[in-house]
Amino acid sequence: MNIDKMKSQHVEILEKISFLRKLSQAGVSSNAQEIATAIVSMSAIIKTHLSAEDQFLYPHIEQDGNSKLRQVSSKFQREMTDIVSDYDVFSRRWNIASKLIGNDEAFRRDANTVLRKVFERMQKENKDFYPLVERM
Secondary structure (H helix, E strand, O other), X not given: OOOHHHHHHHHHHHHHHHHHHHHHHHOOXXXXXXXXXXXXXXHXXXXXXXXXXXXXXXXXXXXXXXXXXXXXXXXXXXXXXHHHHHHHHHHHHOOOHHHHOOOHHHHHHHHHHHHHHHHHHHHHHHHHHHHHHHHO
């Protein structure tokens, strides 16, 4: 199964996280519009990525994958539930510049928690899951 598009989406999301980190360090309120725009953009990539996983990757693995890959796939799919929920709350909370202005520390705390989960998850997929999928 070719997962090059999913891997490139990971790169895009990681770049957005890095960009958000830089903007946050430079000042949340003073970069509120850019932060909100980046969150909306990242959310679109994440939504597309998750849809591809749910509609194509996981069903394909369930149908054609070996038992080890099916187990790993099921585990990754279950773990994603909380991460998606947390990210959804985060993105809705901070997707408009006016919500960010004056809330620098709250945004930083929230971003550090939620975006770290997203970052760590993608690293885990890149290291532990995608190589198995590519060998399928």
